[in-house]
Amino acid sequence: MNAQLSPVAPPKPSTPVTDEALSRSGQRVLDVEVEGLRAMRQRIGPEFAAASRLILDCRGRVVAIGMGKSGHIARKVAATMASTGTPAFYVHPGEASHGDLGMITDADVVLALSNSGETEELLTLMPTLRRQGNRLIAMTGRPYSTLARHADVHLDVSVPEEACPLGLAPTSSTTAALVMGDALAVALLEARGFTAEDFARSHPAGSLGRRLLLHINDIMHSGDAVPKVSAEASLSDALVEMSRQRLGMTAVVDQDNRLLGIFTDGDLRRALDNRQLDMRHCSVTEAMTRNPKTIGADRLAVEAAQLMESHQINALIVVDAEQRVVGALNIHDLLRARVV
Template identity: 60%
Template sequence: MSFDPVKFDPAQALALAHATFEIEAAAVLGLKNRVGPEFARAVQLALNCKGRVVVMGMGKSGHIGRKIAATLASTGTPSMFVHPAEASHGDLGMITAADVLFAISNSGEVQELTSILPAVKRQGVPLLAMSGALQSTLARHADIVLDSSVEKEACPLNLAPTASTTAQLALGDALAVALLDARGFKEEDFARSHPGGALGRKLLTHVSDVMRSGDAVPAVGRRTGFTELMREMSNKGLGAAAVVDDERRVLGIFTDGDLRRLIEKGVDLRASTAEEVMHPGPRTLRSDALAVDAVILMEQYRITSVLVVDDQGVLCGALNSNDLLRAKVI
């Protein structure tokens, strides 16, 4: 097949794009009127599953099935994709009676799927089907059928799976959303299955993971002279220093901002002690707090450094906005 660039019609391409959006949007909205009690039964079936939801599909339905399996697995429903052609050559052994088979086929007559149905039924595996043909072989063998039928494909030839795969994807997403809600799935649960993502970092990273500790924490006693206080701040590079008592309980904090404000007021700092220039009762966090709590605290009070204390108020760490940036929490 050859392509003549001279005959390409940009207006026709744009018109087809608009038509595709309209047809696929109508296909998704059409599901709303067909989703009923059988959808709730499908959710209940997956909730009761002691094993995994095993998704199968051939061709474009297989690609959609892989995405659905991934969405289910990442939202609290153990799931995996098994290729039906490979299933008939040994991979069927991956499916147990504790699982639920979720088979996807628009026609419901895909030979690779229908040929393994007897073996699946003999194992007593519940069969959930998604099909656009409710009288098909797949639908007749299924315990529950989700209707994913569409009036027409977006393809001008009405051949390439387009609207039908969009409907399958939307129906699979609806199933995953209903399941995560029924399971009480929270942001923290999502983060645990996405530790490498931004949400995972925000919800799984604790203050103890990013804070400075030991000698890296700038701290001075209450009677420390101003010169020594500034030396401690400069050496540790936090932009602040904690002022502590003899048991290292936090009394106050002195920051770069405090220094600028005192200079603007014309205060003679040379004879001052740390206790005289510190800001008493500073905002603090526990080491087991989430790092995102430090972000919230800094934004709320417009500060750039936070001291970390234990339950007795003893200094055990410190962090600033740069530490949080390096950890990619912000």
Template identity: 60%
Template sequence: MTEQTSHDFRTSALRAIRIERDAIEALEARIDDHFLRACETIMACKGRVVVTGMGKSGHIGNKIAATLASTGTPSFFVHPGEASHGDLGMITSQDVVIAISNSGNTSEVVTILPLIKRMGAPLISMTGNPDSVLAREAVANLDVRVDAEACPLGLAPTSSTTATLVMGDALAVALLEARGFSAEDFAFSHPGGSLGRRLLLKVSGIMHTGEQIPVVTEGTTLSGALLEISRKGLGMTTVVDAKGNLTGIFTDGDLRRTLDRSVDIHNTAIEEVMTRHGKTIAADHLAAEALNIMEEMKINALPVTDEQGTLVGAINMHDLLRAGVI
């Protein structure tokens, strides 16, 4: 094996990046009528988008199918070799097929074209050869040709697979925006991830309620409020009037400031030292919103109130941490 210096490694890497960057930039001119037709065909699809491709094109096709599926376009990948041995039954006339082949003449893909055409599923191709069999048979051909592979031998698919992947992302994003797909829609496809928790979890799902809420009424002494803080373990207590409406909050931070003033904790009413008109949140708001408020205000807890200002719950930073929102 030929020895290379660290400088040679760097030169090789930079050359590969530049070649692939040029391949991506060339795609801008390919967002043409074929691209628009592909988008319109998929938008009109009553079934699913079926992606197929061999070898490295298949790996890229898998990723494109996954991206489409997670951004509002139901999609899955079918291996063309397996399609010839039974998996073609997964495709219906209501579906749209995206076939990927750099040459546009890959035998395993070309073999199943007559069957796809016979069942009436519209075909979209992604090829590096607009004069190929695959491109000619498609209702739209997404041109992903490249001037050169990043591989100096011109053998390993590098620039071509990158261009195909980026074209697939462009297609997915165009469809996402056309459908009005939202962050909440995305979260429903990813309920197990941290993003899903941030976008789906409501305050009502993790707040403390009933007897778990630290609460004292106006007129309670500061010492009584401290006992409530200790009992409930949220680092604060809410303060309500006789009707149960929130009038203030007293936190560990308020306690430190109060003690600096040498206040008599046994004879001072809580309303004299509490924070009035503090931040609150509604139960139907996202837990992520509670986190944003806490971080912005540099506080560790929030009372939860209804539209009338009645106290219905409490939430603190530890609740958000346990729920995986942080």
């Protein structure tokens, strides 16, 4: 029977560590990594432009590959590209050698990340990818490595030193590769004319997607669910309609369904304070708000939120070009849609 292995406890410092020492260590890491990025900036030139053009001319997708920490960076670079207009995905090199290579077509550009440029799992794939006709962009810290020599384009992401004081844990080198990937993604984004609306389409569940894609007609109440009464209706009729539809207001319309005004909870309170009004016999037109704020069904839902906020109102009537009532919404509809 196998004995259960106990977890290995991390080594304890031989001497007490002060807060100042911890802070200095963190600051040193930032200094080292910033210096590494500053050195790399000088290398963004013709090779970077060539890599960008390979991807822009690609008929397929960008396939990012990498092992270990480079694999984590490759996965993130692929995700960033995919969300900014460049179709991309990550393939694990080890899995690629056991069947996943079939995911890569001859129309794809391969982006291979390896700090040493000698990662065996990546080099194993090179002959097959070359026979298939794939173009290769290598991102390494060694310009004369095997992977760099196999590549159509090499991006040098070497750094003066790792932030790890032992020089062992990938720190500055992974930051450099990540930033180079971001630089590629943004250069491609700008070259393609990728817009905020394009970004929203690939993030429909995110807050930006809701703000840029959700329109009034997606969330408004329409048809019989729109509270409205005629100009001849009494105040009591308006109150019944408000209670029935539960939007805190009702539109007042003429015989052609054109908007004449709106009667809200606020109008009701003002009517109750107005001793000159006979609440039992007055018509809704005597208490309604004329020329209320309205919005079109084709406008963005976020515009309704901005309109409500700027005018300190809680509901809007939706009208067409002829001021006919086609819908209604209130602040709760925007909250449910997570627009605000």
